Amino acid sequence: MLETKEFELNMGPQHPSTHGVLRLVLHLDGETVLDVDTVMGYLHRGTEKLCETRNYYQNVPFTDRTDYLAAPYNNLGYVETVEKLGGYQVSERALYARMAIVELSRIASHLFWLATHALDIGAQTMLFWCTREREVILDFFEAALGDRLTTSAFKPGGLRRDLPEGWVEAVLEFCGTFPARVEEYETLLNANRIWMERTVGIGVISGEDAIALGLSGPMLRGSGVDHDLRKALPYGGYDTVDFDVPVYPDCDSYSRYLVRMEEMRQSTRIVQQALAKMPEGKITGKAPKMIKIAEGVEAYHVVESPRGELGYYMIGGGKDIPYKCKIRAPSFCNLQAVGPMSKGLLIADVVTVIGTIDIVLGDVDR
Amino acid sequence: MSTTDSSAPISSAPKKTFLERFLLVELLKGMWLTLKYTFRPKVTVQYPLERESVHPNYRGILRVDESTCIGCYLCEKICPDKCIHLEAERGYTKGKGGKYATYFYIDHARCLFCGLCEEVCPVDSIYHSNEYEAAVYNRADAVHDLRILDSGHDIIHYER
Amino acid sequence: MADEPSNDSAEEPAAKPAAEEKPEAVAEKPAAADATPAPAPEPEPEPEPHPVTAALTGQFGDKVSDEGEDQCGTPIVRAGADDLTEVMTWLRDGDLKLNYLSSVTAVDYTTRDPRFDVVYHLYSVGENHRLTVKCGCEDGEGVPSMVDIWPAADWLERETYDLYGTEFLGHPDLRRIFLPDDWEGFPLRKDYPLEGPNLELLTRQQAAFRGGQFDRIRGEQAINEQEREMAGPGVVGALWVPEPPADESETETPDQEGD
Numbered sequence A: 001m002l003e004t005k006e007f008e009l010n011m012g013p014q015h016p017s018t019h020g021v022l023r024l025v026l027h028l029d030g031e032t033v034l035d036v037d038t039v040m041g042y043l044h045r046g047t048e049k050l051c052e053t054r055n056y057y058q059n060v061p062f063t064d065r066t067d068y069l070a071a072p073y074n075n076l077g078y079v080e081t082v083e084k085l086g087g088y089q090v091s092e093r094a095l096y097a098r099m100a101i102v103e104l105s106r107i108a109s110h111l112f113w114l115a116t117h118a119l120d121i122g123a124q125t126m127l128f129w130c131t132r133e134r135e136v137i138l139d140f141f142e143a144a145l146g147d148r149l150t151t152s153a154f155k156p157g158g159l160r161r162d163l164p165e166g167w168v169e170a171v172l173e174f175c176g177t178f179p180a181r182v183e184e185y186e187t188l189l190n191a192n193r194i195w196m197e198r199t200v201g202i203g204v205i206s207g208e209d210a211i212a213l214g215l216s217g218p219m220l221r222g223s224g225v226d227h228d229l230r231k232a233l234p235y236g237g238y239d240t241v242d243f244d245v246p247v248y249p250d251c252d253s254y255s256r257y258l259v260r261m262e263e264m265r266q267s268t269r270i271v272q273q274a275l276a277k278m279p280e281g282k283i284t285g286k287a288p289k290m291i292k293i294a295e296g297v298e299a300y301h302v303v304e305s306p307r308g309e310l311g312y313y314m315i316g317g318g319k320d321i322p323y324k325c326k327i328r329a330p331s332f333c334n335l336q337a338v339g340p341m342s343k344g345l346l347i348a349d350v351v352t353v354i355g356t357i358d359i360v361l362g363d364v365d366r
Numbered sequence B: 001m002s003t004t005d006s007s008a009p010i011s012s013a014p015k016k017t018f019l020e021r022f023l024l025v026e027l028l029k030g031m032w033l034t035l036k037y038t039f040r041p042k043v044t045v046q047y048p049l050e051r052e053s054v055h056p057n058y059r060g061i062l063r064v065d066e067s068t069c070i071g072c073y074l075c076e077k078i079c080p081d082k083c084i085h086l087e088a089e090r091g092y093t094k095g096k097g098g099k100y101a102t103y104f105y106i107d108h109a110r111c112l113f114c115g116l117c118e119e120v121c122p123v124d125s126i127y128h129s130n131e132y133e134a135a136v137y138n139r140a141d142a143v144h145d146l147r148i149l150d151s152g153h154d155i156i157h158y159e160r
Numbered sequence C: 001m002a003d004e005p006s007n008d009s010a011e012e013p014a015a016k017p018a019a020e021e022k023p024e025a026v027a028e029k030p031a032a033a034d035a036t037p038a039p040a041p042e043p044e045p046e047p048e049p050h051p052v053t054a055a056l057t058g059q060f061g062d063k064v065s066d067e068g069e070d071q072c073g074t075p076i077v078r079a080g081a082d083d084l085t086e087v088m089t090w091l092r093d094g095d096l097k098l099n100y101l102s103s104v105t106a107v108d109y110t111t112r113d114p115r116f117d118v119v120y121h122l123y124s125v126g127e128n129h130r131l132t133v134k135c136g137c138e139d140g141e142g143v144p145s146m147v148d149i150w151p152a153a154d155w156l157e158r159e160t161y162d163l164y165g166t167e168f169l170g171h172p173d174l175r176r177i178f179l180p181d182d183w184e185g186f187p188l189r190k191d192y193p194l195e196g197p198n199l200e201l202l203t204r205q206q207a208a209f210r211g212g213q214f215d216r217i218r219g220e221q222a223i224n225e226q227e228r229e230m231a232g233p234g235v236v237g238a239l240w241v242p243e244p245p246a247d248e249s250e251t252e253t254p255d256q257e258g259d
Helices: A047-051 A060-064 A068-086 A092-121 A125-145 A167-189 A193-199 A207-212 A253-277 A330-335 A338-342 A347-357 A361-365 B018-022 B025-037 B074-078 B116-120 B146-151 C003-011 C016-027 C029-035 C051-063 C084-093 C153-164 C199-210 C225-237 C246-250 C254-258
Strands: A007-011 A023-029 A032-039 A298-305 A308-316 A322-328 B062-064 B084-090 B099-107 B126-128 C064-069 C075-079 C100-108 C116-123 C130-137 C142-144 C167-169
Touching: A007 A347, A023 A347, A032 A338, A032 A347, A047 A060, A047 A322, A060 A068, A068 A092, A068 A298, A068 A308, A092 A125, A092 A167, A092 A193, A092 A253, A092 A347, A125 A167, A167 A253, A167 B025, A193 A253, A193 A347, A253 A347, A298 C100, A308 A330, A308 C100, A308 C116, A322 C100, A330 A347, A330 A361, A330 C153, A338 A347, B062 B099, B062 B146, B074 B084, B074 B116, B099 B146, B116 B126, C051 C064, C051 C075, C051 C084, C084 C130, C084 C142, C100 C153, C130 C142, C153 C167
Parallel strands: C075 C130, C142 C167
Antiparallel strands: A007 A023, A023 A032, A298 A308, A308 A322, B062 B126, B084 B099, C064 C075, C100 C116, C116 C130
């Protein structure tokens, strides 16, 4: 008598909660999601093709534009891969300066994630408070790296220029006050009834599924998998600093939220230690002015970006341009979970699921 | 695919007693925190009327010092997206010998503001200024020629 | 006025080649790959195989071949397309516990016999070791899909198919992921031009642009209305140049007499 039909709904590409130009085709039964088809590529700029036509120094600005919310981390992943290819040494000062900068970028990225994720769910105050702290970090980037968002921070061998005077003190002062700010955010959200209703038990994915789907970063750690590349395969001097890896076992959006909040505190600790360990000396590197990598020399180097495992697979071509440069984008791999995670949820919860994955569409599409 | 049983006890979410839930304690705590911020100084600026100054290291709109440029093409060569275009000639002009740039165009619509040109310039002729207001009504206006690059483009400064 | 620039470039050959070198090098890249001098430092391959490789060759004998290590110390092995599923299943379930597929990509060696290498980067969450598996793939042929072994391979293989055109046999939903479904060609192949397949649409200005002769293009003469319409505002808009002052264009050629 009563006929029911599966309903298709387009969400995006111009939807405020898709954080860019992501289109989801939702297959609905009433308001319950049966299946999700993800359509992407609206921001595909062919970064990997471009990287095959520019030399090793010219490619650094392109890496900014992939994950633009944590550009220094992309620079680090690229630059460390080039250093591995060429066997270039980094001075100790540059090593720790880089560590401080990329951890600041992790804080900035998580802050903006919290701002937008909370805004999607309905907590507007977080947007203002998180961007307030993020502005301070962007000011640090502006002073030390020259730009706020697309930093082009590093070059093979070191940093572009030395840190400005008084920068270290300003950062340390910020690190002193920042944990109190994180506590303020938690006062607003941790026990908040609306926040818990919208995140607890939403977007559940088990640890085994997370590994099988290739998820990484907070997505894994929020599913009870104790895995952080900074501990597992230390790079860039991370084995010399002391920090904890937060792991929460509940596999839902709320535990991923807790992971990221704790990561901000741990990053603050890393920044403090890195700046304390940073010696005086030369900050620019020893890499040659014209980098040439022999043909067939390859490296796949991974770093733990704020979104997860960021990998660069590069092959030298015997010239000053790479023969191949593949970017393993954490957002792209994490986004694969949007289907399994949102099955059986309501449309409003899909917004939470997208938010909790923490995608950057520039990183997804590249 | 196995998923975690959603009826399992949730450990990381904070537990609340009945009284806490009934009296909306967490809501009142949050409201109190927000109220305190009402009396703190503002962190925002009214942008077109008040302008934030940027750090001297900031990479803003490109400028070229015409008098020092030696027309070596290095900036054109290093530019990752080929937004710099110049032509140099040999000759004696403007009080100096050697090469000088006859044409110099920078398309700011394409510029990445990466600072590589600034870095390779042997005479520090091309540099990033601290100006960041590059919006134009017409794409053609984003292309700056040597005259604009040397003297700077017009910026409207609003005042309160 | 259109003739003047070409005179210019003929008279000044010393400076221009430097600016034109890059685009040419890009175009000829695959062909010129063997002609490079390249005395870059390359570490000697270690005589003793990596323990991961040793375990793998112990299990499969000569179905897999040792290809040394990359610059990060990750062992590389090569397997045939026929054995790939068997090898990969063992890698996931066997002693090595490589339960995490990090990335799938392909490399285009235009001149080599199997034209493509499909490259899998595996990782073990828990054991913390890596392995790179390569598998040759001829143009038009395919390699078995890994979706049944690692669900993560779904989108990664779609991406590789989208950009390289390597088929993944048995993939449940092999279609383009970034580019539109009706896109022609596979962009990351070495014979695919950087500007895209519709090069003729990009007009001769683009070619002049690539040669660094930006300023030779003068407003209406270079870009007529039809071309502007064909190429779209984004392309031609970037090439617009302000009209030079009248006296400046007059003095352009006589300047050479000063030399």
